[in-house]
Structure formats: C-alpha cells, structure tokens
Amino acid sequence: HIDLRAAGEEEWHTLRPLAWYEPADDDGAMLAPGEHTEQTVPVFFGEDGWSFAQPGEYEIRARLQLGDDFPEIASEVVSVTVVAPTSERDRAALEPLLDQHGALDEDIGRLIAFDGRIGAPQDMAPIERVVHEFPDTALGSALKLTLASHLLRPPIDTRTGTRPKPDADTARRLLESVCRESGIVALKAELLARHGEVDALQGLSVDDLASIAWDGADAARRPVPTYVDDSLRVLGTRIGFAAGRARLDDEALAAVARLAHELRSDTGRIVVVGHADAEGDCAASERLGLERAQAVRRALMRHGVPASRIQAVTMGARRALDLGASEQARTLNRRVELLVEEQGEPVEAADP
Structure with missing residues (x-):
C-alpha cells in the first residue's frame, strides 16, 4: 500500500497505485537479515487523477503486508513538496496530459507509470508532443524516460502478436539529454540497467551513472x-x-x-x-x-x-x-x- 497525508495530519490515507518493484536480477530480490534495499519508481494513483490534489506539503510512506502471520513492514516517511506550475511554459507543457476536468488523463498516467509499455498507441502522442515541444521543462525531461523506454521495449502489436524492433539509437539520443534532476537521473540509470541496448552514456557506465545521480562528480568524473x-x-x-x-x-x-x-x-x-x-x-x-x-x-x-x-x-x-x-x-x-x-x-x- 501507499499511504499519503498532508503535513500536520495524524491520519494516513491509503491509495491503491499502479506500480511495481522490479529488481535488476534475482540476487537483487533476495535480502539477508538486516539488509535493506531501495529503488526509485514512478507511481500513478489511478482513477482519482493526481496523487496530490492541491499544492502543499505532504508525507508519503509505503507499507508491505506479507500475510496474516507476519507483521506489517512500513517504510520511512518521505516529505514531499508539491508546487503548481508558475510559468506559462510550464503550464503549456502540462496541458497535453490533462483530461477535460484538468486532472491527469488516466490512460496517459497509466502509460507513464508503466514506462510506455502498457497503453494504447494513441496515448503516446501527447507524451511525444511534450518531449519535442517542451524539452527545456522538468516535465519534458522526465517524459523523455517514458518515450525512451517505449522505444527500447515497444509494446507487442496486438494485430500480429509480435514486438517491434527496439530503436536504441533514438532512445540513446533522448537519454543523452536527460540530466535535469537527481531523481530523473536515478530513474534513467535503472532504465538502462533493465535494457542492454544502451550500455553507456557520455562515457559513463550504468553503474557510474547511478553513483553520481545523487552525488557530485569531480574533475575525473568520480562520484x-x-x-x-x-x-x-x-x-x-x-x-x-x-x-x-x-x-x-x-x-x-x-x-x-x-x-x-x-x-x-x-x-x-x-x-x-x-x-x-x-x-x-x-x-x-x-x-x-x-x-x-x-x-x-x-x-x-x-x-x-x-x-x-x-x-x-x-x-x-x-x-x-x-x-x-x-x-x-x-x-x-x-x-x-x-x-x-x-x-x-x-x-x-x-x-x-
């Protein structure tokens, strides 16, 4: 479960998101006693549109229920600040993704949550528009990951039952330009870890890229x-x-x-x-x-x-x-x- 509350509230509100935890390999799915794991994942909260209905300060946590015979496991609480777009360009970048009520279109949100792998082909058009028309915005930068994932692992064609060939060259060009924010860079590293078609960017291996996502880099590009x-x-x-x-x-x-x-x-x-x-x-x-x-x-x-x-x-x-x-x-x-x-x-x- 994902729980959400406004800062200062006592009660948690449980949401039911469409999300998944995907270890890079089998070893990553196994934890020894005392070990911990973390992963940066996009989360889309389904029918109610935005996870955070209004700008403000929020807290969010994850809870894992293994069954009646096991105690519930809760993550650390993460503080989240949500701000509304303030510039005309940011508002214009957001517009193609909204439904008639001004909320995130559910079909587009689902497509974003599943890295462009689950959804109707026509839902990619608004995402492509934001990427190409608003690449300088934070939203445009983040959606490059969705488009790159779609290119690296296209959805199966329901008419033929086959998966189109990956377009690694176009995906590489997109990912080369993704560096806007640490969380986005961390997601980029995890995307690359799942796909072998692009093994390095700007001379950095996937491991190096993951290391510097949240850290600085010196003149030798060491984290x-x-x-x-x-x-x-x-x-x-x-x-x-x-x-x-x-x-x-x-x-x-x-x-x-x-x-x-x-x-x-x-x-x-x-x-x-x-x-x-x-x-x-x-x-x-x-x-x-x-x-x-x-x-x-x-x-x-x-x-x-x-x-x-x-x-x-x-x-x-x-x-x-x-x-x-x-x-x-x-x-x-x-x-x-x-x-x-x-x-x-x-x-x-x-x-x-």
Whole structure:
C-alpha cells in the first residue's frame, strides 16, 4: 500500500497505485537479515487523477503486508513538496496530459507509470508532443524516460502478436539529454540497467551513472558524496553566476571573502559544489558546474584557505532549487554552494 497525508495530519490515507518493484536480477530480490534495499519508481494513483490534489506539503510512506502471520513492514516517511506550475511554459507543457476536468488523463498516467509499455498507441502522442515541444521543462525531461523506454521495449502489436524492433539509437539520443534532476537521473540509470541496448552514456557506465545521480562528480568524473553526506553541512551563502559564465562578479567575490574569513579558523573539509541551470546539453551543464566550483575554490585559496581542505565538484543541473522554466528559476539555479565538515562551532556567513 501507499499511504499519503498532508503535513500536520495524524491520519494516513491509503491509495491503491499502479506500480511495481522490479529488481535488476534475482540476487537483487533476495535480502539477508538486516539488509535493506531501495529503488526509485514512478507511481500513478489511478482513477482519482493526481496523487496530490492541491499544492502543499505532504508525507508519503509505503507499507508491505506479507500475510496474516507476519507483521506489517512500513517504510520511512518521505516529505514531499508539491508546487503548481508558475510559468506559462510550464503550464503549456502540462496541458497535453490533462483530461477535460484538468486532472491527469488516466490512460496517459497509466502509460507513464508503466514506462510506455502498457497503453494504447494513441496515448503516446501527447507524451511525444511534450518531449519535442517542451524539452527545456522538468516535465519534458522526465517524459523523455517514458518515450525512451517505449522505444527500447515497444509494446507487442496486438494485430500480429509480435514486438517491434527496439530503436536504441533514438532512445540513446533522448537519454543523452536527460540530466535535469537527481531523481530523473536515478530513474534513467535503472532504465538502462533493465535494457542492454544502451550500455553507456557520455562515457559513463550504468553503474557510474547511478553513483553520481545523487552525488557530485569531480574533475575525473568520480562520484563525491555531497548533500547525502551526513558529516557535511550546507552554508547559507549561495554564490550566483550569470548565464553560461563561471566568472565571479564583484558581489560574488565579496561573499567569498567573507566566507574565507570564517573558514580559515576551521580545519574541516570543504566541498564546493557547482550547479547549472537546464540550458544547454548535459555535458555542458556538468562542465559549467565544475568551472564555477573551481572558480570559488581558487578564490578561497587566495584568501588563505588551504587548498588541501577544498574539493571542487559539479552537480550540473541535477539539484535545482526551482524546477520551473522561468528566467527567475534559471537565475536561482546558477550557483555554487559550500558544504563544510561538522566540527567545533558552526560556521555561517551572512548572505551578501
């Protein structure tokens, strides 16, 4: 079961979604005592349309019932923030997927939930439209996974009883451009793990891609734990950048100088994380994020912070602060953030 409630509510509401858990292999389906597993899966909640009827703060959990003789198993509670589309472009991207009542069309939702493998052929048309007309939106990026899955494993033709040949080349081109958000990248890695037709993207193996979905990557493209590392704390100051640039302006230089003044007296590790907006291709976003992080690292070093303490990594466009397609969202996402190792008195510089 999937349970849902608004933040602050006591009572859980049980939903009956169309979803599945699909281990990559037989070994992945077996757990030893004390082991745990996790998987990123899309969930569609059927006849009632949207899982979350209104924008707001929600909590969600999964429950597994093995039978009357076994205790119920509940997952950790996950907090979810739901926001309505704020830009005209985001609202236009959503429109082809809605029914006459303004809710997610159930047939399209089912097709999305099952990775484009279960549904009528005509239901793919709205998904293809969003992918091709709105590729810069978060929705367009996410639906590339549905379309790629459909191309890698097309549904069986009910008229002939045969499955069409996979179109791995088109699927590869789609997946090369999917890097908008960590959850989407994690789903991409799991999609690739299920299909052998595409074994690597941008020089990264499927395992490497899965590793960096939630982490940063250094200059050698090795995964570096960032926001998932409990020993690191995010400083409040964000260093902003102009579109397509890695140069620190006067305001950014002043902010780095204040940070360096606070950090010099500490001895802990500093991870400088560079971020990009969703403009341009994935490789360009990764490269620009790293260049921004390296620019801040050099500035910290000029102000006396030892180079041995500072590591520069990129998250490209994988950790957006705002998933919208507006210029305001893009400006917010073009940034560098500093993560510092927890020790001694907290370090916190004021925002410039």
